[in-house]
Amino acid sequence: MRQPFPPAWLTANGHCAVTDFNSELQQRLDALREQSLFRELRRVDSPQSSRIQIGGKTFLNFSSNDYLGLANDSILKEAAIRAIEKFGVGAGTSRLICGSLAPFHELEEALADFKQTEAALSFSTGYATAIGTICALLGKDDIIVLDKLVHASIVDAAKLSGAKIRVFAHNDLNDLEKILKWATEKKSESKILIVTESIFSMDGDAAPLREIVGLKNKFAAWLMVDEAHATGIFGKNGRGLMDEFGVAKQIEIQMGTLGKALGASGGYICGSRALIDLLINKARSFIFSTAPIPAAAAAAMAAIQFVQSNNGEKRRELLQQRLGELNLKFKIQNLKFQSAITPIILGNEAKAVNAAIKLREQNIFVPAIRYPTVARGKARLRITLTAAHSENDISDLARAFKALDS
Numbered sequence: 001m002r003q004p005f006p007p008a009w010l011t012a013n014g015h016c017a018v019t020d021f022n023s024e025l026q027q028r029l030d031a032l033r034e035q036s037l038f039r040e041l042r043r044v045d046s047p048q049s050s051r052i053q054i055g056g057k058t059f060l061n062f063s064s065n066d067y068l069g070l071a072n073d074s075i076l077k078e079a080a081i082r083a084i085e086k087f088g089v090g091a092g093t094s095r096l097i098c099g100s101l102a103p104f105h106e107l108e109e110a111l112a113d114f115k116q117t118e119a120a121l122s123f124s125t126g127y128a129t130a131i132g133t134i135c136a137l138l139g140k141d142d143i144i145v146l147d148k149l150v151h152a153s154i155v156d157a158a159k160l161s162g163a164k165i166r167v168f169a170h171n172d173l174n175d176l177e178k179i180l181k182w183a184t185e186k187k188s189e190s191k192i193l194i195v196t197e198s199i200f201s202m203d204g205d206a207a208p209l210r211e212i213v214g215l216k217n218k219f220a221a222w223l224m225v226d227e228a229h230a231t232g233i234f235g236k237n238g239r240g241l242m243d244e245f246g247v248a249k250q251i252e253i254q255m256g257t258l259g260k261a262l263g264a265s266g267g268y269i270c271g272s273r274a275l276i277d278l279l280i281n282k283a284r285s286f287i288f289s290t291a292p293i294p295a296a297a298a299a300a301m302a303a304i305q306f307v308q309s310n311n312g313e314k315r316r317e318l319l320q321q322r323l324g325e326l327n328l329k330f331k332i333q334n335l336k337f338q339s340a341i342t343p344i345i346l347g348n349e350a351k352a353v354n355a356a357i358k359l360r361e362q363n364i365f366v367p368a369i370r371y372p373t374v375a376r377g378k379a380r381l382r383i384t385l386t387a388a389h390s391e392n393d394i395s396d397l398a399r400a401f402k403a404l405d406s
């Protein structure tokens with residue numbers, strides 16, 4: 001006689017617990033759907049570029065952070081392939097055991113040279129960089145002061161460090177000064193770390209870095225600046241916004257990612273030799289994690305050389321040209337600062353999701369950014385331009401947006 005499947009012993013044993021678990025999760029997912037906050041993965045069947053293929057259709061892509069069009073560039077691909085041929089794929093273990101393969105050292109020398117700091121350390125991601133660095137530097141007796149809009153990696157790091165967290169209103173120097181005054185009066189032996197981004201990831205605006213450096217000097221605080229959306233784009237040779245503002249030398253902790261304008265993968269800290277040696281000894285996300293594949297480091301290193309070359313400058317000029325066209329077409333005026341990120345703030349989550357769907361119907365891919373990436377009620381379409389877009393692409397984008405209104 002055939003046994004029923006699943007057999008009775010299996011369904012009797014544990015079936016209930018698993019069913020309860022799943023129905024609890026279904027309820028949570030339904031709640032997300034009701035608030036237009038449900039997210040799902042979309043499989044992309046092409047490399048990252050100004051066009052991507054999803055479900056057999058080609059979309060004009062305005063959603064990636066590959067600002068210089070390097071993610072699928074032959075210079076990076078060849079560097080990665082060479083590294084795979086020489087060093088294989090996996091690093092085998094963490095950097096401190098025996099995974100510290102030559103490409104990581106070459107990358108870190110190139111990073112320090114690029115950012116003009118004594119030393120640099122690479123991490124597997126920008127997220128791991130924030131976690132490892134902030135937790136290595138601060139403990140429960142210290143105070144961390146964050147701009148309201150800093151990235152989730154920094155917020156999570158601040159929580160995990162156990163330090164007292166204070167948040168200042170976005171780019172609000174008066175608020176920052178008030179908090180610093182409170183912090184210095186509170187406990188003289190506490191370390192105070194201010195953390196901000198140079199270009200904000202979901203708003204595209206710039207931090208007043210000169211003034212923030214002035215305040216951190218006045219109150220003897222430390223400053224960490226995340227250049228995730230500025231490295232490769234601003235400053236001499238794409239060094240970043242702190243270079244453009246002439247304050248790089250005064251910033252203790254320079255953070256960034258290798259996965260955006262640099263087109264590869266990983267994160268980094270640039271700073272003094274002492275900072276880097278401390279991180280090698282104390283940053284747990286660095287110590288207790290297998291080193292990334294060496295090919296990622298080799299690709300990032302090729303990107304760092306590229307952004308400093310004439311061809312890098314040309315890509316930056318192309319990006320600026322496209323941004324100028326976008327401003328004209330979208331009648332964007334009086335921008336205080338031009339970055340590659342243009343948010344179209346719609347507020348309501350469902351409205352943002354519906355607008356993104358309507359754009360996709362026209363083969364235009366622009367992501368709807370919602371809570372928890374931005375505050376509730378601040379949902380938006382986030383347009384990112386890259387040097388790989390053409391003038392025609394910008395016209396198509398503008399046309400698709402016009403069709404939304406009609």
Ligand SMILES: *Cc1c(COP(=O)(O)O)cnc(C)c1O
Nearest residue numbers: 125126127151201228257259266
């Ligand atoms: C993307 C991002 C990170 C995280 O970097 P990954 O390399 O993607 O992990 C950190 N900070 C900011 C501001 C970012 O936008």
